[in-house]
Amino acid sequence: CSSDLNTLERSMLMPQSLTAVLENLRELLDEPDITVTPTISQVNAAKLPKLKGRKSNTNNGWKLAVLLPDSQIGFRRYHDGSLDPFHDSATIELAFQIMSHLEENYGIDLVINLGDTLDFPMFGKYEQESAFSRTIQDTMQAGHNFLAMQRAIAPSAQIVFIEGNHDCRMEKYMKKFAPTMQEMRQIGNEGYPVLSVPHILQFDALDITYVGAYPAAKFWINPRLVAVHGTKARSNGLTTTQYLNANPMHTTLFGHCHRLELSYKTHDTAGGPVKNGAFSPGCLCQIGRAHV
Numbered sequence: 001c002s003s004d005l006n007t008l009e010r011s012m013l014m015p016q017s018l019t020a021v022l023e024n025l026r027e028l029l030d031e032p033d034i035t036v037t038p039t040i041s042q043v044n045a046a047k048l049p050k051l052k053g054r055k056s057n058t059n060n061g062w063k064l065a066v067l068l069p070d071s072q073i074g075f076r077r078y079h080d081g082s083l084d085p086f087h088d089s090a091t092i093e094l095a096f097q098i099m100s101h102l103e104e105n106y107g108i109d110l111v112i113n114l115g116d117t118l119d120f121p122m123f124g125k126y127e128q129e130s131a132f133s134r135t136i137q138d139t140m141q142a143g144h145n146f147l148a149m150q151r152a153i154a155p156s157a158q159i160v161f162i163e164g165n166h167d168c169r170m171e172k173y174m175k176k177f178a179p180t181m182q183e184m185r186q187i188g189n190e191g192y193p194v195l196s197v198p199h200i201l202q203f204d205a206l207d208i209t210y211v212g213a214y215p216a217a218k219f220w221i222n223p224r225l226v227a228v229h230g231t232k233a234r235s236n237g238l239t240t241t242q243y244l245n246a247n248p249m250h251t252t253l254f255g256h257c258h259r260l261e262l263s264y265k266t267h268d269t270a271g272g273p274v275k276n277g278a279f280s281p282g283c284l285c286q287i288g289r290a291h292v
Contacts, residue, residue, distance in 0.1 A: 010031045015084055018076070022122040025089060025092065025093050025149070026089045026093070026107055027097065027148075027234075028046075028094065028142070028145040028149070029073070029087060029089050029142050029145060029146060030083065030085045030089050030142075031083065032083075032138045032141040032142045032145065038181070040136050040140065040195065040200060041137065041139060041200070042199065042200050042202065043137075043140050043141045043143075043144040043200060043201060044141065044144075045144075045202055045205055046144060046145055046148035053250070061236075063110065064102060064106050064107065064108050064109050064110070065108075065109060065110040065111070065112060065221065066098075066099055066102065066108055066110070066111045066112070066157075067112050067114055067227070067247050067253060067281045068095060068111065068112065068113050068114065068117075068284060069114040069115075069116075069255040069280070069281045069282060069283050069284060070086045070114065070115065070116040070117075070164070070255045070256065070258060070282075070283035070284060070285055071088075071092060071113075071114050071116070071117050071118075071146065071283075071284040071285055072086050072087055072089070072118070072166060072283070072284075072285035073085070073086070073087045073117060073118050073119060073139055073142050073143045073146060074086040074118065074119030074120065074121060074135065074139045075135040075139060075142075075230075076129065076131035076132065076135070077131055077132075077133065077134055077135050077138075078080065078131060080169070083135070083138060083275040084131075085142075085286075086119050086121075086285055086286060087142075087284060087285050087286065088284055088285055088286045089145075091275065091284050092146070092284050093110065095284060096149060096150075096153060098269065099111075099150070099153045099154060100153050103153055103154050105155075106158070108153075108154040108156075108157045108159055109158065110157055110158050110159075110160070110221070111150050111154055111157050111159045111160065112160045112162065112219060112221075112227050112253070113147075113150075113160065113161045113162060114162055114164070114198070114227060114228075114229055114253070114254065114255035114264075114281070115162045115163060115164025115166075115167060115214070115217070115228075115229025115230070115255050115256065116163075116164035116165065116166040116167060116229065116255060116285075117143060117146070117147075117161060117164070117167060118139055118166060118167050118197065119139065119145050119166050119285075120136075120139070120166055120169040120170055122135065122136065122254075123169035123170050123172070123173040124166075124169055125233045130183075130248045133279075139198050139260070140197075140201060143201050144201045144202060144228050147159065147161070147174075147201065147203075147206050147208060148206060151206050151207070158206075158208065158209060159208050159209065160211060160219050160227070161198075161203065161209065161211065161290055162180065162217050162219055162227060162229050163209050163211060163212045163213065163214040163217045163229065164214055164229035164230065164255065164256065165198075165214055165215070165229065165231075165256070167197060167214070168202075168212075168214045169197075170197065171196065174195060181195060182195065182243075186199075191204060192204075192210075197209045205206075214229060215229070215230075215231045216222075217229060221253075223250070224240060224249070224251060224276075225250060225251050225253070226250055226251070226253070227252075227253040227254070228251055228252060228253070228254050228255075229254065229255050230243075230252075230254035230255055230256035230257070230280075231256065232254075232256065232257065233256055233257040233258075234257070238261055238263060239254075239256075239257040239259070239278075239280060240261045240262065240263035240278035240279070240280065241262060241263060241278075242276050242278075243278035244263055244264075244265040244276060244277070245265075247268075247276065247278075248265075248267040248274060248276055249274060250276060251276050251277040251278065251279070252276075252277075252278045252279075253278075253279050253280075253281075254278065254279070254280055255283070256280075257279075257280050258282065258283040258285070259280055259282060260280060260281065260282040261278070261280040262277070262278075262279045262280075263277065263279075264277045265277075
């Protein structure tokens with residue numbers, strides 16, 4: 001990637017090569033260049049580059065999955081109009097470089113966004129800040145760009161969006177303050193409600209598999225491996241131990257706790273010993289500063 005990202009031309013369009021996708025990453029995520037309005041509308045569709053065909057890794061019986069945890073895309077907007085992101089663009093850039101390498105050399109079969117892809121502090125239950133105002137559309141556009149980059153890098157992969165507790169904040173806000181508008185749909189389109197994350201971020205155009213209904217949202221990769229956002233986050237020990245004990249018959253991949261954790265355990269059962277595991281891949285948001 002170019003080291004001088006600030007000299008890149010501002011653009012809302014996806015560039016025409018994978019290198020350009022990665023080089024333009026910080027602008028697409030941190031400076032979505034949205035005209036500031038108090039309304040929410042469907043995002044501008046990103047133009048995806050045409051990439052060469054992927055390698056297939058399915059012939060040997062194995063499939064390759066990528067986990068993208070807790071990016072918490074969102075912003076503060078200061079009085080001078082500048083945007084201060086909650087997501088960590090440098091870490092996301094590294095994740096996309098790794099994805100690019102994996103796709104080119106092995107072929108990615110599955111990409112799982114583990115929840116809290118969006119932050120939505122303006123819809124949260126915590127104390128509000130004036131800097132949260134007028135950042136909804138910027139958040140939506142940056143979120144779409146984040147997913148569009150995944151599709152550009154791995155055009156044949158199944159991309160899954162698991163709803164987390166932050167992602168569902170807007171839906172809960174609507175349910176509380178404007179329930180009659182919650183099920184509005186575009187005329188002639190019986191898909192997602194207009195005021196929903198999948199519609200606004202254009203999940204259908206990007207071929208995104210949406211797994212909603214947090215905290216019940218689960219995506220089963222195989223009969224003994226499940227991905228969830230999660231509800232557990234221990235401050236004085238490993239969160240993985242809670243999943244090991246709660247789910248002895250399968251391995252759980254989870255987010256939410258913002259820490260890199262990996263544990264295994266063998267359980268005695270009537271049918272013999274059963275081993276399971278629990279894994280948290282950390283997060284893609286900034287954790288060294290205050291946000292909600």
